[in-house]
Amino acid sequence: MRKLIRVDMTEGKVQVEELAPEYAALGGRGLTSGIVASEVPPLCHPLDPSNKLVVAAGLLAGTTCANSGRLSIGAKSPLTGGIKESNVGGNVAIKLGKLRIAGMVLEGQAPEGKLFYLLVNKDGVQLQPANEFKGLKNYDLASKLQDKYGKKVGIVSIGPAGEMKFSAASIAVTSTNGTPSRHAGRGGMGAVMGSKGMKAIVVDDTEAPGVTYADKEAFKEAAGVFRDALREHPVTKPGGGLAVYGTNVLASIINEAGGYPTRNFTEGQFEGVAKISGETMHDVIKERGGNPTHSGCSTCIIQCSNEYVDKDKNYVTSALEYETIWANGANCGIDDLDAIAEIDRLCDDYGLDTIETGCAVAVAMHAGVKAFGDAAAAIELIHEIGKGTPLGRILGNGTAVTGQAYGVSHVPVVKRQSLPAYDPRAVKGIGVTYATTTMGADHTAGYAVATNILKVGGFVDPLKPEGQADLSRNLQIATAGVDAAGLCVFVAFAVLDIPSGLEAIPKMLNGQYGWNLTLDDVMEYGKQIIKTELEFNKAAGFTPSDDRLPEFFSKEPLTPHNVVFDVTDEELDTVLDF
């Protein structure tokens, strides 16, 4: 029986309970959204004691399933005002799984000025004072906690941005290499954790009991088939596309397709892309003796991560990814990869969503605060955020706030969350996802897919409106299922082409829990999660008019294809109408 940890920050008390029957079949995003929707008043202020921060491992966490190490963090978002699940890799989910902990719920609020951390291990859970850690950046904090508890522990933490309750504040999770370089970035979860007075959660799985299996043989067989699929597919296999180039390999592709948002979404191609592409990054890392191939997350065999070093071979940052490089590169007109790596490191240290931060900086550049392309100026702005100066407070609260402060109308957000690295005018399917997902403008919510789930008639041209609603709907449903299992979205690329891999997913769940799920059941499960989230958002005040892209996307043609976003409002309203 999996356990749920409840921490009452107001009373300073911890309770470990059996997972209630209504939550027993839930994991990952299913559990975070389930608890938030049941227990958080939809009209609460997200920084008030009545909001709850839920940290949940996926259903397969702690098993030998490949790529099952994702962690979900959920709450009512201070950025969007709606329900949020922010997904992150690293080394913590597997430890929670082995400790038989389904999740942790932070409730209430510590007394003003008091800061705490939580220690979770085989002996139980302890709330400890953390005043000595106040103001620490994530790298320093991780180092101190590792000195105290050992290098192998998992750490979930906030930096100064979370302590200052910025809506762009992330929650850091330690990577397998011990650095706080994996982030639950989107939606300001760091601010919620900061509002509760929790600085860090340390998870130590030494001598943990390990996962229980209803039918271990059946599980192992399915896990073997699943692993084989990942090892076979050219994208996910050892030495495959993701292992060699990381996610940034998309830069050349998306730029070529004319959908690489440049200088605050004013153009679709960036003239400097060759300097920041995945191919270039790979060559630079290799030449300098860094590591272009790295498993940042426990159980991962895809190895999309990397360890970036500077000219003198000093470690700079880990997991320099497509979105980060785009947001702080092309979207700001910056083509200096070293500067972008520095920005990634600063965001990780201060505890900031690199997407929201890069987009906020781009809007500031659009307003003339700094010039597009000025990398040194961008770095200065990140430091302003970290220091909490008045300008920093504007930027640290995200793209919408920055746009408002400077009277900019060209602000690329949906539900006040900034758009990620695909322009919706040239990649219309993802535009539909941005508009309709419960999460605000989110690229991963409707990103994963599996062939036989994708019941789209005909073929989906990214430059045309036809077929995009169906595509987005099926992807969003499948992704919710993947998020609940705790699987990395990238497994979808393998199971897209290798059906036995896809079928192995319900088989692993059945082998572990003794259930009788089919693929259709997993899809239904995904639908239920989305329905739960939609209900919460409706009660929080969202209406169909919030499921729209900013107007300029329908009016302003994007170069080079001169396209606008022309999926109709009526079609958008059909996407999650199930």
Place this chain on the structure above:
Amino acid sequence: MRITVLLGGNLRNEAGEGCQEFELELRPGSQVEDLLPRLGLPPDRIKMIMVNGRGATLYTEISEGDRVALFPPELAFNTFVSLGFRKESVEKRGKGKQRA
């Protein structure tokens, strides 16, 4: 006629040219397919094809000043984009006919 070629991922190391982006002279009336022997690339190394940023097939005809981008199977992973640019999707849409 003169065209520009972009080779994604490791294709830039596998092709004869040895670099990612370059210009090439081609006979008028050429199709994308005609580039492959020129570059020393077998067809199974090509999964996504774009001509001037739009989905294309091996049989798409190329014109003066065009830009042809080729990406290998290991890079074809962005669902929303690759579905539109994968060889098999575009073939089924009927863009470009195989020569008799």
